[in-house]
Amino acid sequence: MALTKKRRRENRLGLLFILPAAVVFFVIIAVPLFRGIMLAFYSVESFTLGTHFVGLANFAELLGDPDLYRALFLTLQYTGAGLILQIVVGVSFAMLLNQKFYGRALARSFATLPYLAPVVVSATLWKWLLDDTYGIVNYLLMSAGIIQRPIAWLADPRYAMWSSIAVEGWRVFPFVVIATLGRLQNIPRQLYDAARTDGASSWAIFWDITLPQLRSVLVITVFLRFVWNFNDYNTIALLTGGGPAGSTMTLPLLIHQLGFDTLELGMAAAVADLALVVLTMFFILYFWYAKPLEDKR
C-alpha cells in the first residue's frame, strides 16, 4: 500500500516535471498548428485578421485549381530529385574525404563551406553565375564548345527547376557529407580487411559493407532532407521567385504568394494543410519502411 502511495507521489512528481515541456509544446506547436489548420476554413483579411467562416470553400476552390496540382508535382520533383542528388553527391564526397591523402583536413573544411554560407549569399552568387548575359557558366560552356548560345538557366522553364535543384544540391550536400563521414570513420577496418582477403571487388565492398553500415545514418538523413527539401522556400524564392510562368512555383512559394502577395491567408492555410497531409503520408510510409530496418539492427 505504502509502495502504491510512493508510486503515486512519483507519478505526480513525474507529471510535474514534464508539465513545463508539455506547456511549451502546447503553446508553441499545438496551438499554432491547430490555428493554422483552422484558418483554412475561413476567409481571412491578412492585415486585420478579420475572418469569415467559409467551411470547405477554400479547399473546393483549390482542388479545382490546376495550379495546385502543378505546385504539388513541382514540390515532389524538387524534393525527390534534390534528395537523390544530395545523397549521391554527399555520400560520394564523404567516401572520398574518408581516404587518406595530403591536405585531407583542408579538403574537409572546404567541403562544408557551401553549407555554412547564408542561403541568400549562395543563391545570389548562383543567380549571377547562371545569368545568360554575364554568367560564367555560359561563358565556360560556350568556350568549351558544349553550347553555341547562352542558356537562361533560371529564366527558361525547361531548365529553371533543374537549375534550382542543382543549386540546392550544391548548397546542402555538405550536410550529407558531415553526417556520413562520421559514420564512415567508425566502420571497423577488419570488415574491409576480411572482404579483401576473400577477394571482394570494390563495388561488392561498397554494396555489402559500406552501404549497410551507413544505413542507420542514411535513414535519418533521408528523412530530414526530404522534409527540408519539401518545405524549402528560400532557395527557389531567391533564384526564380517561382517563375518563369510558374515553372518553379512549389507549394511553399504558393503559400507565400497567397498569404503575402494576394493577401488570401485562408487559401494559403488551405494549401499548407494539404502540404501537411502529403508530409504526414510520407512520415507514415517512411516509418513503416524504416522500422523493420531498425529492428534488424
Added chain:
Amino acid sequence: MNTKIDNPSSLELDRRNFLKFGAAAGVSALATMQGTKGAFAQENVLRMLTEDTADVEVAWYQKVNQSFLEAHPGVDLQYQAMNTEAILQKITTGLAQNNPPDMVANWSQTRVAGMANLGLLDDMSDVVEAIGPDRYLSGYIDDFTFDGKVLGAPIQNNTFAYWYRTDIAAEVGAKEPTNWDELMTYAQKATRGSTYGIVLPAGNSGATSRKILEFIRQNGGNIIDEDLNVAIDSAINRETMAYMREIYRYSPAASLNYSFGDVLTNFVAGTAASCYYTGRAIQRTRDGSPENFKNMKGVTQPFSKQPYTYIEPRAAIIFKAARNRDMAKAWILEELFDPAKQIEWLLTSPGNSFSALSDVASDPRFTESPLIKERASDIEAMRPDTAVGGNFFRVSREHKQNFKGSLLDTGPILPTMLQRLLLDQDTPESALAWAQKEITDLYARTP
C-alpha cells in the same frame, strides 16, 4: 548507507525542497517575463522599418539614428532595412499579433492606401502641421489624405526615365527614342554581339507589374479603368502586348527572371544598351562603369499615344496599434524632415528621389551638388512635378482611387501574364483574357 535513497522521509524532503525551488524559480521566471513584457511596452522602444537598403542609405540611417539616440537618451531604437516583400511580411505578422512595428520610414502610396483603407494607420495631421503644410509642393498632402485624414507624412517622389547610350545610338545610326517606333528601332539596331538593345524586367516582382502598367498606359489602355472596372482585356491592350512581345526579343533571355536590380546591373555593365530606371542609374553607372557613364543619357519614356511613367510618392507612416507613436513622430520630425539631413539622404543617390518639400527641392545644397548639376538634363527628364504618370493606387488623376492596387503591384498576375506571353504559352488575346479573369476573381475575393 545511503539515507537519501533508503530513507523515504529524506527523499520526500528533497523532493519537497526541489519543488519549492522549482516553484520559486517558476514564479521568478514569470515575474521576469512580466518585467520583459512591461519593458517591451515601455515608451522607450522605437521599432522602425525601411526599404532603403542600399549601403549608402543604411549608413545615413545609422548616422541619424545615432543623432536621435544622443538627443533621446534611454531610447532603444530597433531599426531594420529590408526589401518590400520582407516588410510586408513583417507588418502582416506584427499586425496579426497586435504588435506591429511603430513606423515605416519611406513607404509607397499604393501600400499606404491599402493600409489606410483598412484603418490601420495613425493620423499624421499633427506631424504635417509641425512640418508646415505650406512647405509642401502641390498635391503631396492630398496624395496621402484619406477620408479627410492625412495618414502619411509625404517625403519624396521619383519617376522612371528611359536611359540609353548615345555612343551606341551614333554607332548604329539610331535616333534618340521619343516614341515606340523609334524605341523599337533603337533596341533592334543596338542588339549586336553580346549587347542587347534594351533590358526589361519580366520576373515575378513589382518591377514587371509596373513596366506593364507603363506600356499599357503609354498606348492609351487600362488595366483597371477610371471607374475601377477590370479592363485589361481590350483591343488596345492586345496591340500593347504584341508590341511588348516584340521589344522583349531585344532584352536578355534571363529577363524572365529579372527585377529592378538585374535591369540596372545589365545597363551599368554595358550588356544592355538601354533600360528604364529611376535616377539611381546615375550614381550606379558612374561608380560601376565610368566609361558608360559619359555616354548615358536619360530622357522621358518613349510612348505611343500618351506619355506615362510610374510615379509613386512616398511617406512616413505610423501604425495605429504602434506602442510608441510619439517617439516615432519625434524621429520623423527630427531626422527625416530636418532639411540638412533630408538633403544628405536625397544625395545618397542623387536624382533617385525628389523632396516633397519646396524649400528642400530648391535648396542649393541639393541643386548645386556636383552630380545633380552635372546631370541636369537627366534630372529634368525625371522631375515628378512635370511628369505624367501614376501608380496602381491612382493610375491617373481621372482614375478613382484603387485601394486594392497593391494586389496588382506585388501580386503575381501581371508578371505571369507577361511570362506566358513571352514564352509563347499564350497569344496576346489569351494572355489578356486570362489576366482579366484572374484579376476579376481576385478582386471579388478580396474585401
